[in-house]
Amino acid sequence: MQLYALRNFFIVPLPLEGQALMPSFDITSEVDHQEIRNAVDQAMREIVNRFDFKNTNSTIELEEATITLRSASTDRLGAVRQVLEEKLVKRQVSLKAVSYEKVEEASGGTARQIVNLVAGISSDKARQLNKFIKELGIKGSQSQTQGEQIRVTAKKRDDLQGIIAACKEHDFEIPLQFGNFRD
Structure with missing residues (x-):
């Protein structure tokens, strides 16, 4: 059951047990x-x-x-x-x-x-991306593979922006898109 709280005149859902309130985004590789x-x-x-x-x-x-x-x-x-x-x-x-x-x-x-x-992130490329994000050494950042996408979470939005900039600079030989930003 989802609970709601009133914050600054907006109704926002409260996190369920076990959910963290950390900003996140998804890395995907899609073609139009x-x-x-x-x-x-x-x-x-x-x-x-x-x-x-x-x-x-x-x-x-x-x-x-x-x-x-x-x-x-x-x-x-x-x-x-x-x-x-x-x-x-x-x-x-x-x-x-x-x-x-x-x-x-x-x-x-x-x-x-x-x-x-080429569409989707293969398991080898996902491992390479996860290793790269971990080697950046940004404290409190995590990445996990979810099918053909990677979910990246961090304590601060600025950390996520740093991860995105580093991933754009590095050549992973596949097209990367960054989306589904959450605070």
Whole structure:
């Protein structure tokens, strides 16, 4: 049962037994699939209209968690990849959210490359993030993995802001978002 208290003319819930009143936030790694779809559409439009892509059969296909790049040669495939990256950056999708597989020779002398979309924080990256936060040495700060996100708590809001700044400076090779701030 939730109890409420009147504080400064606002009704706020009292913490349940065992809950702490410490500020917290969540670290997640998500990609906006709509923005990726828009970037792929824009890249395909540019490839169709550009003169240097005429008669190269260059395509970009978006599936659920992968993007397939196809072109007549590995050089043209590199140009297709560059166009896709430009459009992703323009749509504010981090390039850390994509991982490229090896270029394959496909049938008919064409080249193909699979691009995987990286979403969620893997257990290895979560361990790395937790270790990094612990090594910061901010007194009273804790981090714990909750599925594909990490909950960080500290005694003061300033400590949380310091943790966020340190995480932004460090390269974890995945896109990080900070949200769900609570006082």
